Amino acid sequence: PPSARMPIAMAVPKSGTRSTSQREAIYTEIEDHLRKAIPKPPPVVFEPMHHLTFAVPQGTAPALCIAACELVGGGRDQAMPAAAALHIIHAAAFAHENLPLTDRPEIRPPVAHAYRPNVELMTGDGMVPFGFELLAGSDDPAGENSERILRAIVEITRAAGSQGMVSGQYHEVEYLLPSGRGRREPEWADHVWAKKEGELHACAAACGAILGGGAEEEIEGLRRYGFYVGMIRGMMARGDGRREDGGVLSTVRDMKKLALKALEGFDQGKVEAVASILDANMC
């Protein structure tokens, strides 16, 4: 078929500017929240933390967290600390995965380093606890949301930790290394994207629903939706190993169907913000 050799970025119709700017507007709010929250002094800490937080390419998980919260009837403020924590963790992971280490020379396209490796390592190390502090500290004075916050913390620790995102990062590097066992098969890519993007987006959507007071079936529906959104994001960004390009697109289309199916139980008049994040990852 003609699409078999077409670059992935051109083969899927661009989403409308409306949904893209909706996501960007949410992201601007998340970044504003972080700008106010990052502690100012001393500059030796603030400057690299500020830089690494805002220089990273935006993810879609934080915006999905906010949109999921609003879909189940919650207010944006209820999910903002979790969205900010997800962004901080994403930024710290990006900094660490681009650190120059002796055993991973030039495995990725080089990124610009504004600081020395020791500063970037330590700054990333400080950012992760800060993300959890934002979330744990958002407990309201009456403590009525404590259970939800603790549940969101457990969700995020699992998705970000050694069984989640870190496992994806680890396997991606092992694969990219010259000594890698050349596991360029679809199963490898599926695992990396499930861990780095799928489960992280699933967690983001579930946390938004938890913090917004969603029912269990809403939480699980949004979790499924988030998983497919993340998988599509990963596949569109990097392909899926040695599958033909046409195979990628076919997989992506199947996943989009499954993603939208996961939203069927929701009021279709209100799903636009959540659904727009799917489109943002397909362009």
Place this chain on the structure above:
Amino acid sequence: PPSARMPIAMAVPKSGTRSTSQREAIYTEIEDHLRKAIPKPPPVVFEPMHHLTFAVPQGTAPALCIAACELVGGGRDQAMPAAAALHIIHAAAFAHENLPLTDRPEIRPPVAHAYRPNVELMTGDGMVPFGFELLAGSDDPAGENSERILRAIVEITRAAGSQGMVSGQYHEVEYLLPSGRGRREPEWADHVWAKKEGELHACAAACGAILGGGAEEEIEGLRRYGFYVGMIRGMMARGDGRREDGGVLSTVRDMKKLALKALEGFDQGKVEAVASILDANMC
């Protein structure tokens, strides 16, 4: 004075074996808790995580957390997840501060590396969220301890983050680097030890008291005690910059008095376990 050139480790009387083994017994329990908690599969994650968790030199903060909880009348189980989290965070920090980076060649005595740098970096990155998961997940089914757990999470994120332990690690490395500005004055050492040990032990003791249901003045008394314990630990391990050795010992003796003063409000029949941790750091 004759003590001025005496190695620090010999200049202070050893504490009795009784208090040392009390602390070791507590630590064994903390390690058992972690052995059961670290997720087993897959081995590629489990093995380095297990190694880095148990190869690190023991700290005293986790044992202090447990002892503080028991001093205010709490049960050991109430503080165990926080103590385990403190140990995991300590172990991850140790792994990262010993990573070979291009801009910090040979600044420390070399440690044995069981894994490649990328594996140690990623494993440390996975351990920190796991520590917070242990703590957040220890919420009891009725949710009656949620407020205390959230408060302990905020305490630990602050003590471990960019304003706390990471700041101490950062300044220590900047100082150890050949290009360091040669800040070998006591103020430098005070800052490093306050951040790396003082505030971390203060947090550990406060968390134990919070989780054990201590009153606010008990929490603050144990926080002060913990701070001096940590400062003494730092100074005994590495000295305090260019102060004469005799000056270090004099400072340590002053701090020991302040530490014991912070325990005055407690039942003196019950302070032994907590006080023994001070002695453990003086030998």
